[in-house]
């Protein structure tokens with residue numbers, strides 16, 4: 322009868338003191354911060370690598386010189402660094418972070434480890450939107466030419482999340498209903514895109530196929546800026562909801578009984594996810610793997626306290642996509658392979674090496 | 684319950700009618716008053732509406748109920764205020780998530796707060812950490828503090844769920860089958876803890892039980908539900924009669940008294 326009376330005389334020797342528990346928890350928090358710092362450092366290295374590799378390989382010294390004193394270098398070098406390399410490298414980081422965060426929030430609010438912008442139809446909807454512009458020439462009025470495809474993709478992607486939200490609010494709907502509906506959306510939009518491909522002219526077909534492969538080469542500064550601004554707007558709300566989301570992970574009914582307004586938390590998360598992921602996929606096309614696996618990597622490395630899990634998912638996503646961008650340049654010299662193709666190839670070994678490790682927090 | 688309680692003291696629910704779709708699950712149930720400082724049992728066969736009644740009292744299902752705590756109406760309060768006073772512990776165990784037990788308790792305390800992301804200092808969480816540690820110690824599981832929830836047994840997770848609920852320090856606890864996954868020792872130990880806490884802090888504790896012997900000997904008041912209606916309520920020995928057991932639980936049973944005055948239900952067969 323000792324187990325429940327640790328203050329009694331026959332206290333089991335394995336029971337730690339409260340001070341020890343506090344110290345262990347402090348150490349865990351510090352360890353998580355250092356893991357986040359390592360991920361951040363790895364992203365910086367990867368971005369540098371992304372810069373210095375490639376057809377017109379510049380040395381790091383030349384690179385830094387070009388970044389710091391752009392007016393003193395030849396125009397060709399300046400354009401390569403400032404108009405091509407830098408936006409690509411930053412776009413990889415921003416898109417990876419956006420998809421990582423979106424996947425993490427989706428997996429939490431839908432209580433499903435397979436949820437992500439890709440598996441629930443956001444990417445497929447974006448592809449359908451792009452196909453409307455590329456094949457049928459349908460697009461939103463008033464947009465400049467370079468934004469037509471992204472504009473369509475964005476509208477369709479947002480629309481698909483809106484449909485998920487509507488289904489989630491139907492009577493008798495459960496989270497599994499939403500996930501199933503999302504998977505149905507994937508197939509529906511894929512079928513519609515196939516139909517577009519079937520009807521497309523040869524040129525349009527080529528454009529469409531290339532778009533769906535997912536590529537960073539469509540990056541421009543305004544797009545990077547818009548995505549970063551959206552992130553700056555949305556991410557604080559995600560982080561602020563961290564405790565509610567952590568509680569939600571322990572069960573919907575439990576969260577509600579602890580005072581979490583579950584429908585409101587869900588709806589807020591879905592709104593954030595729709596804005597971030599729709600913008601990301603509309604700029605780069607279908608890059609599937611990141612949003613699915615970055616949360617799993619973060620969960621394994623950091624646990625599911627959303628104060629760390631959410632930023633961890635962003636960093637893991639950014640790192641995978643940045644490494645993919647590097648690989649896309651390196652695989653075939655002189656050719657930049659569409660990033661969407663490379664992502665899974667790069668991500669899977671990374672994913673397996675972390676997820677198959679021994680479990681445990683300390 | 685030494686001094687005579689005022690008639691309003693405790694938790695009362697009147698006119699609780701709940702329907703899921705077209706199906707009426709609770710029909711004009713009146714329950715309570717569940718008195719501060721006591722431990723009360725909510726009994727009834729599977730599907731009789733025990734969980735539903737608890738959810739209705741906690742304000743988690745839409746119902747026409749009028750619920751008062753010490754005379755104050757709970758129905759009009761916001762969910763946050765209401766759950767801070769009257770906490771429902773669901774029947775399902777906490778999910779096996781990859782989260783240390785200590786943090787699961789901290790999160791349960793901080794749900795309504797804005798999180799400070801990326802803060803290595805635990806200063807903002809100090810009071811939550813303190814009450815989490817107290818609660819783990821109360822249930823004798825401080826050694827689980829740094830273990831992940833997904834590495835615990837079902838019974839251990841149930842203890843963590845209980846610790847979560849008590850660390851919030853509400854006035855009223857509605858515990859839905861809190862002993863379902865526990866071994867014999869822990870069933871009695873948890874009942875002991877709940878009785879002590881209830882007396883010490885004048886809590887209202889209502890719990891769903893299936894073990895009638897625990898209800899007979901370790902609770903002060905029982906309410907029996909059958910098919911969505913309240914069929915009896917009062918002191919356990921007065922309520923749990925052979926007639927009621929046959930009527931509600933469909934068993935032929937006797938209530939016997941041991942030499943030490945403890946009562947137990949002896950079942951002869953199913954009715």
Ligand SMILES: Nc1ncnc2c1ncn2[C@@H]1O[C@H](COP(=O)(O)OP(=O)(O)O)[C@@H](O)[C@H]1O
Nearest residue numbers: 703704708727728729730731732733734735736
């Ligand atoms: N979410 C629900 N939707 C529809 N019916 C429900 C739901 N929850 C419970 N019920 C029904 O309500 C009745 C009472 O359920 P419950 O309160 O969980 O019973 P108990 O806890 O006493 O076993 C049961 O017949 C059950 O089928």
Ligand SMILES: [Mg+2]
Nearest residue numbers: 733734774859
């Ligand atoms: Mg029940």
